Amino acid sequence: MNDGILVLVVMTALAFDFTNGFHDTANAMATSIATRALPPKTAVTLSGVLNLVGAFLSLSVAATIASGLVNTHLVTLTVVFAGLVGGITWNLLTWFFGIPSSSSHALIGGVIGATMAAAGTNGVKWHGVVSKVIIPAALSPLIAALIATVGTYLIYRLSRGVPDRTRSHGFRIGQIGSASLVSLAHGTNDAQKTMGVITLALIANGTVDAGSEAPFWVITSCAIAISLGTYLGGWRVIRTLGKGLVEIDSPQGMAAESSSAATILLSSHFGYSLSTTHVATGSILGTGLGRKGAEVRWSVAGRMATAWLLTLPAAGLVGAGCYGIAQGIGGTPGVVIVFVLLVIGSALLYLRARRRPVSHHNVNDEWDGATAPANAKEPAAA
Secondary structure (H helix, E strand, O other), rough: OOOHHHHHHHHHHHHHHHHHHHHHHHHHHHHHHOOOOOOOHHHHHHHHHHHHHHHOOHHHHHHHHHOEEEOOOHOOOHHHHHHHHHHHHHHHHHHHOOOOOOOHHHHHHHHHHHHHHHHHHEEEOHHHHHHHHHHHHHHHHHHHHHHHHHHHHHHHOOOOOOOOOHHHHHHHHHHHHHHHHHHHHHHHHHHHHHHHHHHHHHHHOOOOOOOOOOOOOHHHHHHHHHHHHHHHOOOOHHHHHHHHOOOOOHHHHHHHHHHHHHHHHHHHOOOOOOHHHHHHHHHHHHHHHHOOOEEHHHHHHHHHHHHHHHHHHHHHHHHHHHHHHHEEEEEEEHHHEEEEEEEEHHHHHHHHHOOOOOOOOOOOOOOOOOOOOOOOOOOOOO
């Protein structure tokens, strides 16, 4: 047992959970912010509270992460730590460029890469990876897009006799409920992934038995971390998802959010480690396809799809590299050095992002092909 490394692992896991929160706020609230159904700060506050509540509603996904993807008897604390660093690194890079990518797949890729570096391919449960990660990743955006396309078409078809102003006002009210449901669903799915990783670390350290559920203190700390990250608002990603893909009207926004919530809640029930980003993006694209005359920016969608394909291998390479560095130095000193490098790299990226910040002041500026508006002057934390 090495309690010093365990403490660093838990701290890093909660840091990942925090980045997951501000990276994925867009999944729930980008459309409501874009249609002005909710003021930006109100939207992220509401999302943060509901993520906190949602984290307590289910543990199925946490069990998948803790024991369904890698052989726990081959996993060490250093492996878990290196995997988390891989996930955080990818989250921060994609946030900087305003790319809505999967925090879930970044975490899974990092853990798989570190496990392979430590124990080879035998350390990974490939059947679980394919059935619980790869197949849902491929199918979820298509299913969400189909639901949103049909829903958008029906909404406009059934409300065609309603004046545009009245229709928009009504659906903006409806968006408050549908966006809230997405936030609640996000908490049931994404907060559990960090719970699963901390539980995996506790198993590797011998603190709890293999197959154990996440302790209550793990559930609580993860719920708080993801809700705080959500409250800060990942404005760069919110801008891309809300303004960059499709010009969204309130009926489309409600259709997208309803589609996302249904897909995410269903996956949480079955324990699939689903990417909420993939689902939200598919839903938003579906609303563009379902509304006649809507503009879909396929070039933005193409950049996002490229990032999705790179997420697992890129995070895996970082995880494997960090494991090699930590293991090469040895013990607690190796883990501490990688942790310090992560903090320094994160700080430098944050300072670089402040040169062209995105905040609640400019997140709804007209899309000009750039993540950050050229005249951005307001400082932003995320």
